[in-house]
Amino acid sequence: MPDIAFSEVTREDPRYGSLVARSRNTRFVGTPSRVLVPRHAEGARQAVAQAVRRGERLAVRGGGHGLEGLVDDPGVTTVIDVSALDDVAYDPRRGAFAVGAGALMGDVYRSMYLKWGLALPAGTCPSVGLGGYVQGGGFGALCRRHGLVVDHLEAVEVVVADEGAGARTVVAGRDPADPHHDLWWAHTGAGGGNFGVVTRFWFRTDDAAGRRPEDLLPRPPATVLFASATWDWDDLTERDLLRLVANHGVWHAKEQADDSAYESLYSALYLNQRRVGRLVLNAQIDGGRPDARRLLEEYVEAVGEGVRASRTTSWQRLPWLQATARDVENRGGLTRSKSKGAYLRQPFDDGDGSLIHRYLADADYSGHTTIVLFSYGRAVNTVDPEATVVAQRDSLFKCYLGTYWADGREDATHVDRIRRLYRDLFARTGGVPASGDRTDGSYINYPDVDLRDPRWNSSGVPWHDLYFKSNYPRLQRVKARWDPQDVFRHALSVELPG
Structure with missing residues (x-):
């Protein structure tokens, strides 16, 4: 045949x-x-x-x-x-x-x-x-x-x-x-x-x-130790959310990269909409370390210190392969979404925290908005920003912002809401996380066509600088050599020079 x-x-x-x-x-x-x-x-x-x-x-x-x-x-x-x-x-x-x-x-x-x-x-x-x-x-x-x-x-x-x-x-x-x-x-x-x-x-x-x-x-690692700490929204005040965000930021900002104790730590702080019922800190560490439980307990305690809302912490140890099978992104029937991203060189401050609380505490909002702060840095930040296209090599966090819903008739409402949250959160730099002391652009695997739209990006910084910084002209030269007819293109693709 x-x-x-x-x-x-x-x-x-x-x-x-x-x-x-x-x-x-x-x-x-x-x-x-x-x-x-x-x-x-x-x-x-x-x-x-x-x-x-x-x-x-x-x-x-x-x-x-x-x-x-x-x-x-x-x-x-x-x-x-x-x-x-x-x-x-x-x-x-x-x-x-x-x-x-x-x-x-x-x-x-x-x-x-x-x-x-x-x-x-x-x-x-x-x-x-x-x-x-x-x-x-x-x-x-x-x-x-x-x-x-x-x-x-x-x-x-x-x-x-x-x-x-x-x-x-x-x-x-x-x-x-x-x-x-x-x-x-x-x-x-x-x-x-x-x-x-x-x-x-x-x-x-x-x-x-x-x-x-x-x-x-x-x-x-042979095994992975997981901790999941949750704080109930029912008794969470604005002060508690600000304290949680501040603690999380301070811990990462002070972490010593030359100390190997926490090099295997991977953490995600989920700041969820009130209707979800809880805020969540998911963290994991090399379970083969004899001090793994102590290290993770100390991390969770440091993030939760002074937060008065009730907290529940669960623990799980899994062989590494089974740990990779956990699908943390399953949102059930909430399959419609709008997503945005940011690299954070500095943690969110109290002003950011108050804004986040105002949006997330809104009991009338029917969608599921989440802001996730992923631990970053260490080995990532040892690489020259020009060695790969990924130019963001000195950030503390990778931040994901998204909202989820089920009914297609509500698309405009939910998309508008996350757009406004993002614009307000990064208002100091034109509604986007432009490169500066606090932020360093965004992540192309969280693609966001709004970065091309002056209604939502008033920074004067082009969308491609937010993703690729000074690496973009080199990308354009590669484009001109390998795809001069612009056969492969989409709304956020590298453009031919000219």
């Missing part, structure tokens, strides 16, 4: 509905003429070549966790879905691990750990697709100890548009002597859908010695 390079799914195909509705944010459902599902890397090249020759508007989908409608744009006529490219293998020729761009995080963790005892320092949601996550410069529970996932990216295989053949496949490596090195660099934080279709990544820690597979990536 002839090789089937890719499946073509049109609107008449029963698979069509499943493929176009893969977005985790159900506000966005695309209506492309067809979805192409490559069976292998050469199939991806053939799929791109055909679409380019036909002059079709392309978009690329991996795991389907995109928070904005970048793939589900009404102008897109062909979606290339790489989810079938999910292999995980050791490549002895490169001395690195080859992972298909469509692999889900949980499957990558399982395969690497069971076969080699290793882990990528990647995200905490097992259903996220690796393709978009890596290209955005992803972070996760191991990042304070081992850096971002792109800090371990050895090479990338990309199908790029070609004016003559329609498409060609290029492998670009980390070695500066590689003639395609600029293309590798562009895939270390610019986000997906900019330069081509990634079909495969190779991972290897930069200073790994030798070529034994077991020595090439970090070893995760």
Whole structure:
């Protein structure tokens, strides 16, 4: 039988509905003429070549966790879905691990750990697709100890548009002597859908010695100790919320990076809407440390010190692989959302806390707004801001702001609310977290088209500076070299210079 390079799914195909509705944010459902599902890397090249020759508007989908409608744009006529490219293998020729761009995080963790005892320092949601996550410069529970996932990216295989053949496949490596090195660099934080279709990544820690597979990536802890502290909204005052936010900020600001005790700490403080019923601090640490319980208890106590609202703390110790299977992002029926992000160089102050309390304490608001402060820094901040596209290398926190709801008739209400919260929170810098003493822009994996809109960004700082800072002109040069026809584009894609 002839090789089937890719499946073509049109609107008449029963698979069509499943493929176009893969977005985790159900506000966005695309209506492309067809979805192409490559069976292998050469199939991806053939799929791109055909679409380019036909002059079709392309978009690329991996795991389907995109928070904005970048793939589900009404102008897109062909979606290339790489989810079938999910292999995980050791490549002895490169001395690195080859992972298909469509692999889900949980499957990558399982395969690497069971076969080699290793882990990528990647995200905490097992259903996220690796393709978009890596290209955005992803972070996760191991990042304070081992850096971002792109800090371990050895090479990338990309199908790029070609004016003559329609498409060609290029492998670009980390070695500066590689003639395609600029293309590798562009895939270390610019986000997906900019330069081509990634079909495969190779991972290897930069200073790994030798070529034994077991020595090439970090070893995760054998066990993980979790603590979850919750404070009831029913008896929470504004003073309590301010104290909680201040304690959390002070602890991280004073933490000594040269003390290894807390290098494995990963923490997320969830400031939730009153109707959720509680504020939550989730924290984890290497469970193999003999002092793990004491360290985590001291951390939780420090964050909660002086907060008079009642607190409940639960504990759990899990083997590492089981710990990676916990899906902390499951929101049930609240599948519609609007999200925003910020890097914080300094903690929120009391003025910020009062504003946050005013929004979150509103008992009349029917949605679920949350502000999450993720612990950051340590190994992440040891990397030169120009070494990867991720230029934010001195922040204390990565901040996520989002609101969730179920009824599509309420979209405008909820989107407007999170827009106003974000604008008010960063009013001192034009309604966005512009780079300065307190903030340092945003994270492209929390894409937000409002940053292009002067109604919501009055800072005078272009959207691309908020994401990429001074690395953007270099990204434009890469764009001009590898995608001069602007085949791969969306609302927040790198633009051609000019």
